[in-house]
Amino acid sequence: MPRPFTPKIITANDLLEGDVIYFTDTNGWSRELKEAELIEDEAEAQLRLLEAEKDAQHVVGIYLTDAKAGADGPEPTHFREDFRRTGPSNYRHGKQEAAANV
Amino acid sequence: MYKYNDFDTAFLAERNAQFRAQVERRIDGSLTEDEFKPLRLMNGLYLQLHAYMLRVAIPYGTLNSDQMRTLALLAEKWDKGYGHFTTRQNIQYNWPKLRDVPDMLDALAEVGLHAIQTSGNTIRNVTSDHFAAAAKDELTDPRPYAELIRQWSTDHPEFQFLGRKFKIAITGSSNDRAVTRAHDIGLRMVERDGVAGFEVIVGGGLGRTPLIGKVIRDYLPQADLLPYLESVLAVYNLLGRRDNKYKARIKITVLENGIDTIREMVEERFEERRKTFDGTDQVLLEEIKAHFTPPKLRGGNLETYLAAYDADPVFRSWADTNLAEHRDDNHAIVTISIKAHGQTPGDATAAQMRAMADLAERFGYNELRISHEQNVILPHVHKSDLPALHAALKDHGLATANVGLISDIIACPGMDYCALATARSIPVAQEIATRFEELKLEHEVGHLQIKISGCINACGHHHVGHIGILGLDRAGVENYQITLGGDATETAAIGTRTGPGFAYDEIVPAVERLITAYLSLRDSAEETFLQTYRRVGMDPFKAALYPEAQKKVA
Ligand code: HEM
Ligand code: SF4
Numbered sequence: 318m319p320r321p322f323t324p325k326i327i328t329a330n331d332l333l334e335g336d337v338i339y340f341t342d343t344n345g346w347s348r349e350l351k352e353a354e355l356i357e358d359e360a361e362a363q364l365r366l367l368e369a370e371k372d373a374q375h376v377v378g379i380y381l382t383d384a385k386a387g388a389d390g391p392e393p394t395h396f397r398e399d400f401r402r403t404g405p406s407n408y409r410h411g412k413q414e415a416a417a418n419v
Numbered sequence: 420m421y422k423y424n425d426f427d428t429a430f431l432a433e434r435n436a437q438f439r440a441q442v443e444r445r446i447d448g449s450l451t452e453d454e455f456k457p458l459r460l461m462n463g464l465y466l467q468l469h470a471y472m473l474r475v476a477i478p479y480g481t482l483n484s485d486q487m488r489t490l491a492l493l494a495e496k497w498d499k500g501y502g503h504f505t506t507r508q509n510i511q512y513n514w515p516k517l518r519d520v521p522d523m524l525d526a527l528a529e530v531g532l533h534a535i536q537t538s539g540n541t542i543r544n545v546t547s548d549h550f551a552a553a554a555k556d557e558l559t560d561p562r563p564y565a566e567l568i569r570q571w572s573t574d575h576p577e578f579q580f581l582g583r584k585f586k587i588a589i590t591g592s593s594n595d596r597a598v599t600r601a602h603d604i605g606l607r608m609v610e611r612d613g614v615a616g617f618e619v620i621v622g623g624g625l626g627r628t629p630l631i632g633k634v635i636r637d638y639l640p641q642a643d644l645l646p647y648l649e650s651v652l653a654v655y656n657l658l659g660r661r662d663n664k665y666k667a668r669i670k671i672t673v674l675e676n677g678i679d680t681i682r683e684m685v686e687e688r689f690e691e692r693r694k695t696f697d698g699t700d701q702v703l704l705e706e707i708k709a710h711f712t713p714p715k716l717r718g719g720n721l722e723t724y725l726a727a728y729d730a731d732p733v734f735r736s737w738a739d740t741n742l743a744e745h746r747d748d749n750h751a752i753v754t755i756s757i758k759a760h761g762q763t764p765g766d767a768t769a770a771q772m773r774a775m776a777d778l779a780e781r782f783g784y785n786e787l788r789i790s791h792e793q794n795v796i797l798p799h800v801h802k803s804d805l806p807a808l809h810a811a812l813k814d815h816g817l818a819t820a821n822v823g824l825i826s827d828i829i830a831c832p833g834m835d836y837c838a839l840a841t842a843r844s845i846p847v848a849q850e851i852a853t854r855f856e857e858l859k860l861e862h863e864v865g866h867l868q869i870k871i872s873g874c875i876n877a878c879g880h881h882h883v884g885h886i887g888i889l890g891l892d893r894a895g896v897e898n899y900q901i902t903l904g905g906d907a908t909e910t911a912a913i914g915t916r917t918g919p920g921f922a923y924d925e926i927v928p929a930v931e932r933l934i935t936a937y938l939s940l941r942d943s944a945e946e947t948f949l950q951t952y953r954r955v956g957m958d959p960f961k962a963a964l965y966p967e968a969q970k971k972v973a
Pocket of ligand 2: 841874878
């Protein structure tokens with residue numbers, strides 16, 4: 318039996334900085350997971366992936382990954398994406414550092 | 420140590436200029452990522468979880484103070500102020516920006532360092548005993564041979580596209596500090612009729628299928644080293660599987676074909692290859708050897724050392740743990756632990772790197788080493804300088820007296836940095852170290868190696884840890900499998916799995932139960948964890964790890 322489709326977001330790394338970015342519903346890229354577009358439909362996900370890949374000159378390693386709706390936008394369902402969203406656990410580097418500097 | 424000649428310098432300059440142009444062309448859009456990726460990997464540049472990662476080779480783990488200062492400069496100028504020393508005698512920078520990498524490589528080239536062949540299916544950085552040329556038990560300094568292998572393998576046209584990465588380790592001592600039996604080729608200096616040659620070991624490796632290497636030649640004359648290595652690689656290049664990346668390492672080739680078949684084929688090729696070597700390599704070797712003349716060790720008495728040893732328990736504890744025997748009785752080999760309790764194993768800040776560079780200049784004949792255990796070594800220190808050295812190390816948070824103890828953990832970057840990881844390793848290492856610091860049990864427990872990897876690739880050497888920990892993903896949660904009885908030395912062994920894994924918050928208590936069991940099982944304070952394990956076997960440790968399961972059986 319095929320597995321039921323679970324909601325997805327599109328994520329990648331920025332070409333110049335290497336940091337984690339998310340595809341938004343306005344065809345742009347955001348550093349914030351909560352600003353990502355949450356895609357609820359399987360066919361739509363494939364189309365959105367093609368759209369995102371048009372930007373392959375500025376972003377690297379584009380892929381679809383699971384997420385769920387949260388009060389404040391999409392949230393990760395797996396710890397890997399949770400770490401990608403924040404940064405490493407040994408230093409407050411990566412996105413958590415950027416957040417701390419705001 | 421080896422100094423670049425004009426050819427080496429020009430080679431690196433040209434190579435860096437080439438890469439700078441490639442980066443430009445990636446940024447302006449003339450190269451796609453598919454075209455660019457193999458080029459960046461050839462220059463040690465990976466894309467990781469949160470950023471790029473640049474891997475710089477530290478050939479056979481040897482550095483001088485200027486080189487160490489350049490490593491500090493990179494950390495400070497183009498990264499976030501620290502670098503990560505790895506089990507392969509490399510240093511990794513976790514936060515470089517694509518545009519800066521050519522500048523980083525140029526800065527490295529100025530002091531004869533590079534990132535070539537730190538990635539890809541080539542012969543990787545040749546690793547060696549970090550006590551080379553200082554250890555009391557050493558037959559011959561292995562580093563000139565390692566340098567010869569490096570020059571031969573760098574850009575060697577036949578071996579740029581092997582089936583898989585290829586790792587060579589070399590030691591000149593009977594005690595194996597280079598884990599030669601867990602490498603694609605391990606070379607161990609041995610003597611026959613008073614003449615030093617190599618025992619050649621092939622087909623070891625960790626990763627998904629951990630295997631201990633097999634002896635393919637019990638004695639190889641020194642002069643035959645390169646033609647013999649070429650023959651082994653040629654046979655591997657021919658027979659090695661390219662249909663399945665997981666079966667492509669030479670360890671599988673040896674396993675599938677049998678060591679006897681491989682030996683026959685290698686010997687056959689060796690007969691031919693040897694004729695193609697006209698002796699130039701031996702001339703080169705002699706030139707290289709001239710760069711490795713040992714420092715002129717100074718004399719002097721040991722009064723200050725003995726006085727400090729008697730008077731200062733902190734110094735004494737550090738000296739007992741972090742010093743190793745030097746071939747000269749008035750000198751010691753100093754291991755600087757970069758594993759302060761709660762710190763990330765292998766990380767050093769730019770300030771610490773500079774401090775170590777300065778101390779190497781002041782007290783250590785300008786020499787430093789990086790160990791596969793992720794520590795830094797000053798190979799030659801006169802004992803009378805040790806109290807001053809220790810005091811200076813303290814000022815920089817570098818005087819932790821834990822070398823070879825429970826908190827001297829090897830840990831790969833794991834899920835905190837690595838794109839391939841299935842779980843984190845760094846916080847597990849940090850918590851174990853902190854926990855045993857709290858318990859004040861570390862010195863009581865004595866010699867014990869814990870090694871942690873964040874996935875089956877085993878970059879943290881967990882298979883050869885006395886206690887090995889492997890982080891996995893079990894249905895979207897971190898889970899940690901324990902192995903016991905691994906050994907990374909001349910008596911190398913792969914550890915045995917204890918049973919089901921442990922959740923993230925159960926792994927430190929599980930290790931604690933293992934240690935408590937060991938303390939009650941050992942027959943004296945002298946019996947190490949590994950010796951106890953070998954004597955009593957798995958069962959009592961299993962009982963300690965899985966008390967619930969025992970109850971059910973009973
Ligand atoms: C960018 C991060 C890294 C990546 C992508 C990576 C990748 C890999 C892979 C794929 C393997 C398995 C190779 C095989 O069995 O064919 C491996 C093995 C290994 N890596 Fe890493 N690694 C990384 C970082 C490190 C670090 C930080 C260390 C040292 C702390 C390290 C040391 C090793 C060692 C010792 C092995 C086992 C050697 C063997 O199987 O022969 N690696 N690595
Ligand atoms: S063992 Fe796995 S997680 Fe750790 S560095 Fe290697 S590839 Fe990454």
